[in-house]
Amino acid sequence: MAKKIGVLALQGAVTEHLQALNRLGVAAAAVKTPADLDGLDGLIIPGGESTAIGRLIREQGLEEPLRAFFASGKAVFGTCAGLILCSADRSHAPDELRLGFIDIEVERNGFGRQIDSFEALLPFGDLPEPVEAVFIRAPYIRTSGEGVRALASIDGKIVAAENDRVLVTAFHPELTDDLSVFSYFLKKIG
Numbered sequence: 001m002a003k004k005i006g007v008l009a010l011q012g013a014v015t016e017h018l019q020a021l022n023r024l025g026v027a028a029a030a031v032k033t034p035a036d037l038d039g040l041d042g043l044i045i046p047g048g049e050s051t052a053i054g055r056l057i058r059e060q061g062l063e064e065p066l067r068a069f070f071a072s073g074k075a076v077f078g079t080c081a082g083l084i085l086c087s088a089d090r091s092h093a094p095d096e097l098r099l100g101f102i103d104i105e106v107e108r109n110g111f112g113r114q115i116d117s118f119e120a121l122l123p124f125g126d127l128p129e130p131v132e133a134v135f136i137r138a139p140y141i142r143t144s145g146e147g148v149r150a151l152a153s154i155d156g157k158i159v160a161a162e163n164d165r166v167l168v169t170a171f172h173p174e175l176t177d178d179l180s181v182f183s184y185f186l187k188k189i190g
C-alpha cells in the first residue's frame, strides 16, 4: 500500500510541506480535524507559531486524537514550531501544549533576535551530503533524554534529532529544493 502522510494544517508553512511530499510522489493530505487523521501513515507538524498552533490543536479537539495517533505507532515529523510541540519540555507555561513525542527540552527562539533568520549547509546524521537548512526564529534542543539521537548541530546547539518514530528539525526543510530530510523521515514509516 502506498504511504499517505498528513500535514497539520492549522497555521504556518502547510502548503510547502504538501508540495514537498507531492514532489517525492507521496500522497499528502491536510489535517484540520480528528477525522482527517484516519488512514494516515505519518504526520508532519509544520513551522509557524507554536503557541498559536498549540491553541488551535486544542480548539479543534485534536490534542487527544494526535496523542492516540502517535500511541498507535505512527511516525511524526516536527519542524521548527512543530519541533517545539513534539518536545517534552517541562518548563513551559501550562497553557502551552507540548505533546511529549520525543524526550527533548527546547530553547525557543534560541538563536536570538540579531540573527533570527539564516541558512546553512548542515551535515545531517548519516546522509552523504549536507542538507540545505533555513532557520527562522528557530529553537534549539537544550537537553535530550533516553532514545534520542542528535542528527545535526550548529555552534554546539542541537538542531535536529530523532527517536525511532519521531524526527524533529529546528529548520524548515520545506523551503528549499533539497528533499533529503523528507526522504529521511519517510524511512521511519514501515
Ligand SMILES: NC(=O)CC[C@H](N)C(=O)O
Pocket: 046, 047, 048, 049, 050, 051, 079, 080, 081, 082, 084, 108, 109, 136, 137, 138, 139
Ligand atoms: N519558524 C518557526 O516555526 C518559528 C517558531 C517560533 N519561534 C515558535 O516559538 O513557535
